[in-house]
Amino acid sequence: MTPTLHPPVLDQSALDLTSLTSARTLLVALDFDGVIAPLQDDPRTSTPLPASAEAVAQIAALPRTPVGYISGRNMAVLQDLSKAPANAIFIGSHGLETDFSALGRAGLAPSGTAAEAPVTTPSAAEAPAATPADAEAPTHSPSDAGFSTPLTQEEDEALAALDGALDDIRSRTPADGFGELRVERKPLGRTAHTRGTSPNRAEFFLAELDAVAERMPHLRSFSGHAMTEFAVRMETKGHGLARMIEATGADAVVFLGDDTTDEDAFAYLNERDDLVTLPVKVGTQDTCAPFRIADPDAVSAFLARLADARATSLRG
Numbered sequence: 124m125t126p127t128l129h130p131p132v133l134d135q136s137a138l139d140l141t142s143l144t145s146a147r148t149l150l151v152a153l154d155f156d157g158v159i160a161p162l163q164d165d166p167r168t169s170t171p172l173p174a175s176a177e178a179v180a181q182i183a184a185l186p187r188t189p190v191g192y193i194s195g196r197n198m199a200v201l202q203d204l205s206k207a208p209a210n211a212i213f214i215g216s217h218g219l220e221t222d223f224s225a226l227g228r229a230g231l232a233p234s235g236t237a238a239e240a241p242v243t244t245p246s247a248a249e250a251p252a253a254t255p256a257d258a259e260a261p262t263h264s265p266s267d268a269g270f271s272t273p274l275t276q277e278e279d280e281a282l283a284a285l286d287g288a289l290d291d292i293r294s295r296t297p298a299d300g301f302g303e304l305r306v307e308r309k310p311l312g313r314t315a316h317t318r319g320t321s322p323n324r325a326e327f328f329l330a331e332l333d334a335v336a337e338r339m340p341h342l343r344s345f346s347g348h349a350m351t352e353f354a355v356r357m358e359t360k361g362h363g364l365a366r367m368i369e370a371t372g373a374d375a376v377v378f379l380g381d382d383t384t385d386e387d388a389f390a391y392l393n394e395r396d397d398l399v400t401l402p403v404k405v406g407t408q409d410t411c412a413p414f415r416i417a418d419p420d421a422v423s424a425f426l427a428r429l430a431d432a433r434a435t436s437l438r439g
């Protein structure tokens with residue numbers, strides 16, 4: 124264990140849940156990769172730890188305890204891989220995509236109560252019309268991919284220029300080493316992944332991606348775990364979490380995240396003095412979150428404890 128981490132790694136049992144679990148509406152907001160699912164070299168194979176999936180299902184079945192996923196994944200992939208409860212809500216693409224349609228399905232309005240929570244993956248095809256809080260986001264179909272407004276011509280051109288720059292980097296991949304720069308296409312941007320490439324190639328790709336970010340300052344760009352993301356709109360997980368709090372009417376919020384991009388959400392929660400908040404960093408990266416736990420296994424134990432404590436509080 125690294126002794127110099129601030130905040131230090133706590134055993135999850137040291138996190139005080141009392142104020143959270145006694146709140147009227149408790150939002151449990153979760154990053155997916157590195158939190159609910161251990162990080163994988165091939166991100167397509169990510170899957171929730173069974174103990175976390177079970178705990179999340181228990182939480183989502185409780186009244187006034189909405190569960191939200193906030194991820195860098197695009198919406199369709201997030202909804203597929205997360206195996207989330209049917210009444211979960213989602214922010215995808217680091218804040219660029221929103222699907223709160225389950226709030227309407229579950230009857231969970233800001234002042235309402237949660238209905239039954241069958242544990243099945245939600246189907247985009249059966250999503251009803253957007254709730255008022257989500258009025259700007261159309262419901263999602265494979266063709267609209269779920270972003271709130273279509274690309275402007277300017278954004279379209281910016282994406283095309285970005286694609287050209289990424290193709291150019293790939294075409295200059297060093298002969299030595301192994302692994303390719305993988306480009307994940309998202310509705311409003313691209314994520315370039317270097318995970319699984321040899322150190323010399325990873326170094327080359329990261330330097331080239333940094334250069335693209337400098338050449339294209341009109342794009343929102345940031346780097347995370349072996350990836351650099353570019354987007355044509357300025358939205359963050361902090362914006363996404365703010366929308367979730369607004370839509371659920373939560374007066375208490377826990378958020379668990381492991382990556383650089385989660386810092387925007389931690390920073391947002393740190394500013395919300397009007398709410399009970401518990402921002403928790405997972406892993407060893409630098410953070411502005413006031414609390415830190417070790418890894419996805421610790422997340423499983425934390426969520427199981429939270430499920431029990433919230434159920435007990437609601438009964439009492």
Ligand SMILES: [Mg+2]
Binds near residue numbers: 154155156380381
């Ligand atoms: Mg993550």
